[in-house]
Amino acid sequence: MTTTGVPLIDIAPFREGSPAGKRAVAGQVGRACEEIGFFTIVGHGVPKDLTGQMSRVSKAFFDLPIEEKMKVRRVPEQSYGYIPLEDESLSYSLDQETPPDLKESFSTARIDPPDEEYYRCAHFAPTLWPEAPETFKKVWTEYYRVMETLAADIMRLFALALDLPEAHFADKIDKHCSVIRVLNYPDQPRAPLPGQLRAGAHSDYGSLTILRAEDAPGGLQVRARQGEWRDVAILPDTLVVNIGDMMMRWTNDRWISTLHRVVNPPRERAAGSSRLSVVFFHIPNYDAVLSCLESCHGADNPPKYPPITAGDYKLMKVRKQSPVTTPTALSR
Numbered sequence: 527m528t529t530t531g532v533p534l535i536d537i538a539p540f541r542e543g544s545p546a547g548k549r550a551v552a553g554q555v556g557r558a559c560e561e562i563g564f565f566t567i568v569g570h571g572v573p574k575d576l577t578g579q580m581s582r583v584s585k586a587f588f589d590l591p592i593e594e595k596m597k598v599r600r601v602p603e604q605s606y607g608y609i610p611l612e613d614e615s616l617s618y619s620l621d622q623e624t625p626p627d628l629k630e631s632f633s634t635a636r637i638d639p640p641d642e643e644y645y646r647c648a649h650f651a652p653t654l655w656p657e658a659p660e661t662f663k664k665v666w667t668e669y670y671r672v673m674e675t676l677a678a679d680i681m682r683l684f685a686l687a688l689d690l691p692e693a694h695f696a697d698k699i700d701k702h703c704s705v706i707r708v709l710n711y712p713d714q715p716r717a718p719l720p721g722q723l724r725a726g727a728h729s730d731y732g733s734l735t736i737l738r739a740e741d742a743p744g745g746l747q748v749r750a751r752q753g754e755w756r757d758v759a760i761l762p763d764t765l766v767v768n769i770g771d772m773m774m775r776w777t778n779d780r781w782i783s784t785l786h787r788v789v790n791p792p793r794e795r796a797a798g799s800s801r802l803s804v805v806f807f808h809i810p811n812y813d814a815v816l817s818c819l820e821s822c823h824g825a826d827n828p829p830k831y832p833p834i835t836a837g838d839y840k841l842m843k844v845r846k847q848s849p850v851t852t853p854t855a856l857s858r
Contacts, residue, residue: 531750532758532766533558538569540683548686555680556687559777563784564748564768566761572672574763577738579661580669580708580804586659587632588710588802595630598654606634606705607654611712616728625722628714628790632656633707637670649703649812649837670706673736673806677704680734680767681808688777689821695733698814703837704732704807711744711788711801718790724801725788730770731843732809733836737766742801744791748784755787772810772839775831778822812837 535554539547558565587595592610600607612626634653639645655663678699685694711724724744739746741760748768749755758766774783791799810816814836818829 531756532562532748533565534761534764535565535567536569537567537679537683538571541569541571541679548683548692552683552686555683559684559687559769559773559781561782562748562750563774563782564758564766564786566759566764566766568764570676570765572676572765576665576669576672577804579665580738581740581802583659583662583665584632584708584710584804585802587656587662588630590656590658594656594658598632598656600633600654603648603651605651605654608632608656616726624726625719627726628718628722628724629709629711629788631707631709633705634666634670635705636703637667644701647812649809649840666706669804670806673706674702674704674808677702677734677736677806677808680736684734684773688780688819690819695810698810699733699808701811703809703812703840705809707805707807709803709805711799711803713798713800714744714790714796717793722790723787724790727785727787729783729785730768730807731772731840732770732807733772733776734808735768735770736806736808737768738804739766740801740803742791743795743799744789744801746786746788746803748786751782758786770807771843772816772836775816775834775839776819776822778818778827778830780822809840810836812840 533554535551535558537551540551555565595608596610598607600609609631611630612628614627616627636645636650639650681695681699682692685692709725727749737746739760745760746758746766747755748758760766768786769781769783771783774781812835815833816831816836816839817833818831823829
């Protein structure tokens with residue numbers, strides 16, 4: 527366990543493939559998803575040099591003049607790309623009005639989807655790639671490929687943790703519409719407005735989220751079941767995983783899609799508090815039906831939610847979350 531109550535789990539025994547290792551890791555993951563909905567992983571196999579490249583090329587983009595970044599500004603529901611500072615408010619997804627969030631971002635949907643009818647929709651809108659840095663698209667593409675493989679492994683882990691066949695979710699994620707979003711939280715030379723955060727309180731709407739963040743002042747907090755906000759420790763060479771609303775619906779609230787937020791740094795540490803987060807939002811096939819899993823209901827625990835497709839649920843959530851634009855994903 528980390529000092530904040532968010533479990534630290536080594537998933538290498540699952541990835542190595544022994545039945546005992548798989549069962550042990552699935553048990554730990556299942557408990558974490560029931561108790562807090564967040565866990566930190568090691569043994570994930572993501573190359574350290576790739577995560578370094580992803581951070582460097584993304585920082586280089588955010589360091590460009592605003593005029594250059596605005597050339598690839600996202601057009602809501604038509605493309606993926608840049609979203610400028612204070613252009614969205616995540617708390618609106620919970621019907622809570624707050625000042626705009628103190629962040630900027632760049633996002634991409636599925637990289638180079640097949641030229642098939644299924645992929646010709648808004649869930650796979652094109653990305654407006656910047657011309658600089660020169661290696662930006664190449665590094666992002668490589669990182670996306672690694673994340674979609676890791677997310678598929680975690681979904682297999684989820685299936686075992688829910689007493690389902692390991693491949694239960696395979697045909698529900700083979701045409702996924704997942705998103706990578708990198709968020710830049712700049713220094714705060716002036717005090718935020720009342721109620722203004724780096725990212726307002728929200729839950730993620732997909733199946734799971736994989737986060738790589740920096741240990742800097744003003745970071746991620748999750749709300750425990752008891753109601754208190756807990757800091758999430760950012761440990762070297764780890765990734766933070768949390769479940770989203772779609773998985774909570776699939777499990778009939780057995781697993782928790784936990785509220786979280788990104789807080790401001792203390793005013794005495796506001797200078798030099800810039801922070802970068804690299805986030806992979808795993809979203810199932812848009813035609814996958816979110817209906818209660820067999821292992822998550824019974825005579826005394828009927829299904830709580832009507833079936834809905836992942837695509838309809840995603841569009842419902844993103845259209846609520848900002849009074850300014852319709853962004854692509856949530857924040858860390």
